[in-house]
Every structure is written in C-alpha cells, then in structure tokens.
Amino acid sequence: MKNSRYRSLLGMCLAVLIVAFCFSPQFRTIYEFPPHMRIIEGEVALFNVNFPLTLSVEPDEEDQSALPKYALSRSVFLETLKLRTATIQFKLLGIIPIRTVQVDVLPTIKLVPGGHSIGVVLHSRGVIVVGNSxxxxxxxxxxxxxxxxxxxxxxxxxxxxxxxxxxxxxxxxxxxxxxxxxxxxxxxxxxxxxxxxxxxxxxxxxxxxxxxxGLFVRDSAAGVGTLSFYDPKTHAYGALGHVITDSDTNQPIDCAQGKIVSAAVSGIQHGKRGQPGEKIGVFIDEDHLLGNIQKNTKFGIYGQLHDNIANDLYSEAIPVASMNQVQTGPAEILTVVDGQTIERFKIEIQKVNLQEYPDGKGLVIKITDPILLEKTGGIVQGMSGSPIIQNGKLVGAVTHVFVHDPTRGYGCFIDWMLMEIGVVPKSEKQSARKLFTFSGFFMENTY
Structure with missing residues (x-):
C-alpha cells in the first residue's frame, strides 16, 4: 500500500510539473520554433534549453555515425559540419517529446540591397472584369x-x-x-x-x-514601388514585397508580361492615423527598361534586370540572414523620398514571428527616424519593397502599413523572397543540406 501511495504521489507530482511547464515562458519559446528551419551557412542557431527540458540532435538516416546523440539541458548553439540534415528534439525530462525541428542549411547568399524607386507596368494574362456597364x-x-x-x-x-x-x-x-x-x-x-x-x-x-x-475590363496595372534587391551574378531581382492586385476587384493580377522602369519621387502625401500616405512618383524614360516582370507573387514581383543598378549606399553585395537570425531591436530601411536619391532611415524591429509557411507579415516594424517621420509620417504607399537591413545583413522588406498607426507596419522575411527567385528551393527537401555539431555553449543570445 505504501509503494502504491508513493507511485500515486509521484504521478501527481509529475502531472503537476507537466501542466506547470506548459504555461512556462520556456514552453512558449520552444513552440515558436517552426517544425522546419532553414539556416544560411555560417550562421549560428541558438536554442535556450533549461531544466526540465532537454535537447538532443539526431543525425539523418543516411549516416548514423556522422554525429553522436546529445541530451543537454542548457543553452547551446549549433554550427554546420557537413552535407546532411539534422533533427533537433526537445523533450521534457528527457522522456516526453515536446517539439521536433528539422534544420537545413543553405549556401552563403549575397545580394545587392535595393531602395530604388521604380515604375511598374504589369499586363495581366487575359483581361480582368472590373465592373458592369x-x-x-x-x-x-x-x-x-x-x-x-x-x-x-x-x-x-x-x-x-x-x-x-x-x-x-x-x-x-x-x-x-x-x-x-x-x-x-x-x-x-x-x-x-x-x-x-x-x-x-x-x-x-x-x-x-x-x-x-455590358462589361468593364482592364488589361494592365501601373504604379510606383521600391526595388528590394538584386543578384549581381544572375541579375534576378525582387521588388514590392507584396502582390499587385487590381484596384477595383482587389484580386491578384495573373502576370503575362510586364516591365520596370526608372522612377522619381516628386512629392509625398503625408500619412496620418486612418489614412495612409503615399509617394507621388513619375516614370522616367519609360522606353528604357530596367528589367522585365516574370511573375507577380504574394511576396512581390520578380524578373531579370537588363543591367546592374547602382546603389551608392551599398556598392557591393551583402549577406542575407535567415529568419531565425533576425532580432528585435534597431535596424534600417533604404528608400527614396525625394527624386531618385536612396537614403537610409532608422527603424525598430518590434516583433519577429518565426514562420513555417510563407507569409508576408513575419516582422512588425516601427519607423523611429525623425527625418523620415517628418517627411512622410511613417510608412506610405510606394515604400513597399524597401529593404530591411540589420547588423549589415539583408533580412527582409517592408510590405504593409498599419492603417491606425502609420509609424508601424509589417515586413516579410528575405527567406520567402529568395524562394521566388529560385535561390531557396520551395520543396521541403532542400538541395543543399548540412549537418550540425555542437561547438560551444552560450547562456545568452548573440548575433
């Protein structure tokens, strides 16, 4: 009877421990990790793991001898070792599975940041019904x-x-x-x-x-936006950060063909609460194409530049950072608010939403630069696509403004934009995977 009471008491204590842990900040942090993470070569993946949680690394089935299994209850970071994939398992007391994360590593990627003001002319596949006549x-x-x-x-x-x-x-x-x-x-x-x-x-x-x-139809759309980046080797580019929709139906335009041309900002309609502002832009030499538009996606437009475009602030390509490397805190955006001059402006990344599936609202950002706030009131239409740079790395692009607060808005991760230009495969099984090894321990976040 005494042993039975001890077992019952032990079971109750374990149940209480599990319930208490499920409400702990550590549990919520672990569940913020997506089941599938992609990390760029050279980056460090940090996992804060403390008692009663343990972390273990499982090598892939192709080579079980490549890496021993670990079971640790402390904060660790992981580095790449060789071509393979690894599975990170989180367990309560080393027994009860809590979370499994598969980690893949991509080769180092460098892109030239944009910020340029561009004119966009997009022709739809077919014609869009926009009204009845x-x-x-x-x-x-x-x-x-x-x-x-x-x-x-x-x-x-x-x-x-x-x-x-x-x-x-x-x-x-x-x-x-x-x-x-x-x-x-x-x-x-x-x-x-x-x-x-x-x-x-x-x-x-x-x-x-x-x-x-008895129909009104439309065959094209035109406007001014911002170039996000381009690859100096392949001339592939990305811009806008969000899909182009028809102004009347709000339906995405299925792209048949299109072009981007140089544009200049001639004025700013100041943004205010409940009424987003906008850049007033003009096309410059519409017959001279900067590039074509090959597709219109939820993460912007993509195509090929005819020539490299100069960026006086970043004359050379810079590394990109995967979403797990993005931190809350200071960053900058590049955009044009007068003529064709690209300027850098201070922002704060207020929230980072790690995502398993592509979505354009991974970042919440706030404009903190007093000069930009004075000129625009915050994020305005035409600023979509402005590259977001943190710690010298390209991390994403501006996508939307909060209507109730024009100083704040959303940004999308560079991860999803890289998929659209073919740098990152959309398949779950990536073409370039690397195994991880534990190479040290950190008790706090480092970038």
Missing amino acids: PVSTNNEQYVTPAKDAGITVGDVILSINDIPVQSDSQVAEIIDNTGRQQEILKILIKRGEEQITINLKPVLCNDTKRYRV
Whole structure:
C-alpha cells in the first residue's frame, strides 16, 4: 500500500510539473520554433534549453555515425559540419517529446540591397472584369448580357471564341465582329483556380452602334514601388514585397508580361492615423527598361534586370540572414523620398514571428527616424519593397502599413523572397543540406 501511495504521489507530482511547464515562458519559446528551419551557412542557431527540458540532435538516416546523440539541458548553439540534415528534439525530462525541428542549411547568399524607386507596368494574362456597364437597346431598355450569363466582377477572361485575349480593345473588337455575324460568344473565364466556359449573345448598343456584352475590363496595372534587391551574378531581382492586385476587384493580377522602369519621387502625401500616405512618383524614360516582370507573387514581383543598378549606399553585395537570425531591436530601411536619391532611415524591429509557411507579415516594424517621420509620417504607399537591413545583413522588406498607426507596419522575411527567385528551393527537401555539431555553449543570445 505504501509503494502504491508513493507511485500515486509521484504521478501527481509529475502531472503537476507537466501542466506547470506548459504555461512556462520556456514552453512558449520552444513552440515558436517552426517544425522546419532553414539556416544560411555560417550562421549560428541558438536554442535556450533549461531544466526540465532537454535537447538532443539526431543525425539523418543516411549516416548514423556522422554525429553522436546529445541530451543537454542548457543553452547551446549549433554550427554546420557537413552535407546532411539534422533533427533537433526537445523533450521534457528527457522522456516526453515536446517539439521536433528539422534544420537545413543553405549556401552563403549575397545580394545587392535595393531602395530604388521604380515604375511598374504589369499586363495581366487575359483581361480582368472590373465592373458592369448596362447596354442601351433600341427600345430604350438597359440589359447586362454578361452578368445575366454568370460573369462576375473579378473574373479573368482568358479567351473568346478560342482566341486568347490580352487587351480591352481586342475584347471589344471580337465581341462586335461576332455580334455582326449574329453568332454566339464562347468566353473562357478564370475564377479563382477554376476555368469556366460561358456562352452568351452580344447585344447591339443604341448609344455606340456596336455590339456589347455590358462589361468593364482592364488589361494592365501601373504604379510606383521600391526595388528590394538584386543578384549581381544572375541579375534576378525582387521588388514590392507584396502582390499587385487590381484596384477595383482587389484580386491578384495573373502576370503575362510586364516591365520596370526608372522612377522619381516628386512629392509625398503625408500619412496620418486612418489614412495612409503615399509617394507621388513619375516614370522616367519609360522606353528604357530596367528589367522585365516574370511573375507577380504574394511576396512581390520578380524578373531579370537588363543591367546592374547602382546603389551608392551599398556598392557591393551583402549577406542575407535567415529568419531565425533576425532580432528585435534597431535596424534600417533604404528608400527614396525625394527624386531618385536612396537614403537610409532608422527603424525598430518590434516583433519577429518565426514562420513555417510563407507569409508576408513575419516582422512588425516601427519607423523611429525623425527625418523620415517628418517627411512622410511613417510608412506610405510606394515604400513597399524597401529593404530591411540589420547588423549589415539583408533580412527582409517592408510590405504593409498599419492603417491606425502609420509609424508601424509589417515586413516579410528575405527567406520567402529568395524562394521566388529560385535561390531557396520551395520543396521541403532542400538541395543543399548540412549537418550540425555542437561547438560551444552560450547562456545568452548573440548575433
């Protein structure tokens, strides 16, 4: 009976310990680590592990002899050793599994920071339906043939009568010609990820004397943004930090082709609470292309530069830092607020959200530079894509402003932008992996 009571008491103590640990800061810190981490060669991965938590390193199945298993209960950092992968396991009292993290290491990556003001012209794949335009008939009635047939705002018209369409004028011409031949239109639309074929008959407009279906469509978008970086070896670049959407439908534009050109900032509309400001920009020599646009993604636009672009503040490429190296504290952004001159401005990284899956809100930043605050009021439209640099390394780009507080906003990690230019594979199994070894112990964070 006494042994039974001891076992019951021991079980209750263990249960209390587990529950108490689940509410501890250490437990929350461990669960902030994503299940899959990518680290750049030369970086150090720090894990703060204290009793009752233990950490162990498991080598990959290809070479179990490559690294012995460790079970430690103290803060450690890891360095790369050789090509392989490793799994970090966190356990309570060395028995109960709490968290497993797979760590991969990528080769050293260096990019030239941007900050340049660029003009963006993006042509969509197909044309975007942005509104309805009722058609006046001979009996003075108004009809909407396309809407009645099921075409809605936000749909993308890919082809009409099996003819791929690329411009609003081309769409109008095909519709009018088909109507004059008294034939039915076969319209292929894209709605989300689905493609749908809709048949409808155009109507002769009493006002224009042309056959119409009652739609407003748009084939392109243009604006001013900021270059984030470029690779001096491959000439690949990234800009904006967020997807370009249609101004009326707020739907992402499926890029068919596009270009970036030089731009200058001619003025600033000051940002204030509830009303974000914006850069007033003008295109410079639109016929001279800086580069093409190959894709429009949730992390900005990407393509190839025709030539390297000078950056007087950073004449050479600098290393990039993976998300686990980013710290709360001082940093800087590069952007243009007057003409074409790139300037550096102080910011504070207030929050770092380690992410397993790509998302554009990994960083919360605050503008602290008094000069920038005086000129813009904080983050303004057109500043998206401004590179974020911390400790001499490129860590991300500005993406969004907080509407209720223009001095603060979001930034995306450089990790996700590197995926879009092909430097970091999107596959879970990376092409370049390295094993870790314990090479020392730190009781506090170092960068």
